[in-house]
Amino acid sequence: xxxxxxxxxxxxxxxxxxxxxxxxxxxxxxxxxxxxxxxxxxxxxxxxxxxxxxxxxxxxxxxxxxxxxxxxxxxxxxxxxxxxxxxxxxxxxxxxxxxxxxxxxxxxxxxxxxxxxxxxxxxxxxxxxxxxxxxxxxxxxxxxxxxxxxxxxxxxxxxxxxxxxxxxxxxxxx
Numbered sequence: 001x002x003x004x005x006x007x008x009x010x011x012x013x014x015x016x017x018x019x020x021x022x023x024x025x026x027x028x029x030x031x032x033x034x035x036x037x038x039x040x041x042x043x044x045x046x047x048x049x050x051x052x053x054x055x056x057x058x059x060x061x062x063x064x065x066x067x068x069x070x071x072x073x074x075x076x077x078x079x080x081x082x083x084x085x086x087x088x089x090x091x092x093x094x095x096x097x098x099x100x101x102x103x104x105x106x107x108x109x110x111x112x113x114x115x116x117x118x119x120x121x122x123x124x125x126x127x128x129x130x131x132x133x134x135x136x137x138x139x140x141x142x143x144x145x146x147x148x149x150x151x152x153x154x155x156x157x158x159x160x161x162x163x164x165x166x167x168x169x170x171x172x173x174x
Contacts, residue, residue: 031098033091033121041082041113043169053077055114056168059159060133064124064150071124071150073100075117079137079166081107089119096127101134112137112166126150138162 042055053059059076080087085105092099100119128151133144146158162168 031091031093031121031123033089033100033119035087035089035117036120037118038087039116041080041115042077043082043111043113053159056161056163057159058135058138058144058162058167059157060131060144060146061157062131062148062155064126064154066126066150066154069122069124071098071121073117073119073121073131075102075119075133075144077114077162077167078102078117079112079135079162080104080115081109082111082113083107083109087115087117089117091119091121093129097130097132098124099132099134102136104136113169114166124150137166138164 053076055077057077058079061074061076062071064071080102081104084107087105088103090101090103098121102117128147128149130145130147134140135144138144142160144158144160148156
C-alpha cells in the first residue's frame with residue numbers, strides 16, 4: 001500500500017511543527033514585562049500622604065539600566081475601579097513601539113480611583129522607543145504616549161493633565 005509513506009511523512013511534519021511551536025524564542029529584541037507593584041486606591045487622605053504629584057495629572061517616570069536591559073516605568077495616577085480585583089498589564093513591542101495595556105480583573109464597585117503602578121520591562125535595547133499606555137478609563141485618542149531615547153537619556157518623566165473623573169477628585173475633598 002502507498003498510504004504508509006504518506007502517513008510517515010505527515011507524522012514527521014506534524015512532529016516538526018509541534019517541536020518548533022514549543023521552543024521559546026529568547027534573545028535580543030524580545031521584550032517581556034509585568035506589573036510588579038501597585039499602590040492602594042488613593043481615594044482616602046491617608047493614601048495620599050507623601051504624594052507629590054497632584055491628582056489632576058497622569059504621569060510616567062522611567063529609568064533604564066543598560067547592564068540588565070530593564071526599563072522600569074512608574075505610572076502615577078493610573079485610573080482603575082475602586083474594587084478592581086487583580087491589576088495587571090499586557091506589554092508588547094513592535095518596531096520600537098512599546099505598548100502597555102493596563103487591565104483590571106473585574107470592576108466590582110460603582111466608583112473609580114487612582115493608583116500608582118510599577119512596571120518592569122526586560123530585554124530592552126539601548127535605543128529610541130515610543131511608549132504607548134492604554135489607560136482603561138481614557139478614550140484611545142487621549143492615550144498617554146511619549147518618546148524616549150535611551151542612548152541619550154536613561155531616566156525622565158512625562159505628565160498629562162486629566163480633567164475627567166476620577167482625576168481631580170481628591171482636590172475636592174479637604
